[in-house]
Amino acid sequence: FKSAAGYVSRVHIVQQRALMLLRDLIVSKCTSIGTELQQSDTFTSYIAPTATGPGSSSTPATSSSSTSAPGAESGTASVSKVTLLGLTEILNANFQAKLDEVLPLIRQLEERCIERKDSQIYLNDILGVYYDSRLALLSPVLGHYLTSCCAQSPEPLNTLVEQGIPNLLSISVDECKLFHQFFSLETVNTHLKSMVEGIGMVVYEKFRAYVLKVDDLKELSSVIDNLRNTLLLGKLKSAGEGGTMLSGVIHKMIQDTQERFIFRASMFIKDVIGQFRYNFPDMLPYLRTVGDTTVALEKDAHFPTLNNTLLLLNTMHKAVEKGVFEGLAQEAIGVCTDLLVRCSDIISGQRSKEKIEFPREEANLFLVRHLLTLRESIAPYDANFTFVEKWVDLSSLVNKKVTIQEKTRDTKKDVEAHLKVTCERFIAECTEKLLANWAQLGQKLKKESGPPTSGAVQLQAGAASQLEALLKEYATVMNATKQQVKEIVMILKYYLPNPLTINILFRPIKGHLMEAYQTLYNGLNTYIQDYNRSNRKAEPLTALTPKELLQWIEEQEKSAHSGSPQETAPRPLAFDLNLKAPSPAPAATPTPTPPAVAP
Incomplete structure (x- = not known):
């Protein structure tokens, strides 16, 4: 009885050694299975580069069907016939069949973890090796598939989203099923989430590399729309546990694409909308020429500055958050309005040199036409176009005082003001x-x-x-x-x-x-x-x-x-002009009031 404490200590040491041996056996088995599958003919022939390149017939297909049975041996499947999901199905079946040999040992270790919490460390070691083995097995396959699909597509980013995300969801669902075949404790779900996210990061890294190369705003907007549909239309929810675990990866993809979109939109405003490189000959297609038999301009015939602004607003409206849209829209509309006024001044100056009876009036109508279209186009947007301009006033620097001035502006009201002044003129x-x-x-x-x-x-x-x-x-x-x-x-x-x-x-x-x-x-x-x-x-x-x-x-x-x-036709004018008529003749000085303008 006096030596009981010593015997208990010895028993505990022996148990720890037994658990270590149990862990080492399971870890060794898991590692050897992963290495064996990576060296199999099916695996190596799938990810090996082909002589004909990524555009050849051996490029992986997007179908989830496979010509090989799930329980087929490695190397029996032809690489020209096996698909991504078919290959993962074969690998998962072989992995499960070989790891089933140590499944009783895993169950014993889980029971031990329920009785003694200090045994959890050995299970965590096994989970870590399982995570590394599965990731080393699936990452090359998924990465090769994504590279092959994107290499033969004119829009690789959209292809990656439209084909890569559904396949990623299917792989994550299969991975969750396989994981629960061997591990049943709820405490290990965090390891499962890390593993699924790790597989998702393979797609994310490819995605981010392509996002940084895309400059087209329409393509970026389309990608954001596709990713949002994945979240909002229940595709992740329908994928069950695996889809839920991938929501963080999808959100990161959306955020990265939006950041790229915001950067490209800012550059578009600066380099395309704000870069005034037009001369009077560039404006002739939008003006009435002497002897022209055309009775009216086409409805959609507008100056490129306005077309580019409307294209940006329409593309940007659903691609970014409301606050970001308001900031970029304010800048784009302000730049567009200023440049249209500048075009009107150029037209007025050039037309005055020609034998045209109403040169300045035509310049004013050119501006009215474009401002009406701009006003009509921004009216449906549920956005606040009011912003505060702040600047440092250095006029009082002599008195060693620097003040910050601010002014509130409303871009939509600025357009209305320019339109009103132009009509009155x-x-x-x-x-x-x-x-x-x-x-x-x-x-x-x-x-x-x-x-x-x-x-x-x-x-x-x-x-x-x-x-x-x-x-x-x-x-x-x-x-x-x-x-x-x-x-x-x-x-x-x-x-x-x-x-x-x-x-x-x-x-x-x-x-x-x-x-x-x-x-x-x-x-x-x-x-x-x-x-x-x-x-x-x-x-x-x-x-x-x-x-x-x-x-x-x-x-x-x-x-x-x-x-x-x-x-x-677009919505008509909706403000009072309040003009004073000039005196028609010295014999009388009438001060007529113009008719009220209908809203």
Whole structure:
């Protein structure tokens, strides 16, 4: 009894030696199985380089079927017929058949771990060797398969995702089943997760190497969409335990692809959208040329700067997180707006040198067309385009003070502001040109008429020659005005596809013209009446009545609406222009209010 403690210690030592021998036997068996399978003909012929290269017929297939039975011996399968999943099925079957010899010993060790927690260290050693053996067996096979598939594909990254991920899920499911055949304790599941993630890292390393080589934003967006579908459509969940363990690897793939996408998007804004390398000849396809019979630009005919911006926004919207999208979109829209304004200035300067009646007006409509498309395109995005600009103010550096200034900007409102200012400028310039001739005629009419006396206008001279010259000048001005109205309607129809937008821009011009003409018509009518009274004649007033002129203008406006289906056109303007009409003639100083713009 006194020596019991010593005997207990000896028994414990003997048990530890027995457990060590048990561990060494299982470890040796697991290692020898892995080495044997790696040296088998099936394994070596599959991963060995072929003489015909990766594009030959011996390239591994994507099918999960195999011509060899799961229990077939190594080397009996032809490499031209065996597939990735077929090969792994053969390797797993052989691995299981050989490791089944020590399965009773593994069960004994697990029972010992339940009774004594200190025995867990021996099981952990076995799990470590099992992990290394399985990874050394599967990694070359999976890596060779991925390399072969990507080598013969024009888009290797998408091929890796579309073919590599499903095969990875199938391998992880088989690996979980094989693992649970030998290890039943729940405490070893962490080792299983590490092993499945290790197999997934083989795909991840190949994936990352290809991601860093891809510059195309569409391809990167497509990859992100495919990876998200793997997560969101239940593909991982349907793969069971193995799929759940791979979720971390899939998330890392998405994050790496998004980082690459963000970098390439920033470079796209800088090198493609923001790099202004256009001259006036590059803008000619988007302008109306003299003698051109085309009545309107095609709906999708837009300057490359705008097309590139819209392409980026559309590609980026679903590829990155909302906050990242807002930041990049603000930068892209701001750069695009500034460059479109610059293009408008170049067009205005160059057109002024040519024999075109409305050079600046066409430049304004070029800008209006593109800003309307930009506004319409960014409206559906549920994003906040407001951001804060911060900069260091060094103006007070003399007083040894440096302040940080900040300013809040809204990119969407900036587009609206540019659009509003451009529309107002177009209306004002068109109105000024139309009323310039009427102002000269009004000056002459006032000169030939005396100051009002008791509400009547006395004529200084009532000679027929003066009346004839006045009416002839009126006819010349009227013909010139009609030609100008036709030209304005023509350029409106050419640049703007929406009849409602044309109406909104033309309505203030029409209102200003009619108000000026009403004043002039009243003066002419009074002049004729006084002439007839003083000369005892009955000369008729041959000028168009305001109603007749309005009808003619409306007919011209209706002609602009023909062939322009409103339902396919972009959303019209939605702000008040609030223009002040220039004085039509010195005889009167009207201050008309333009018609309200329909939302």
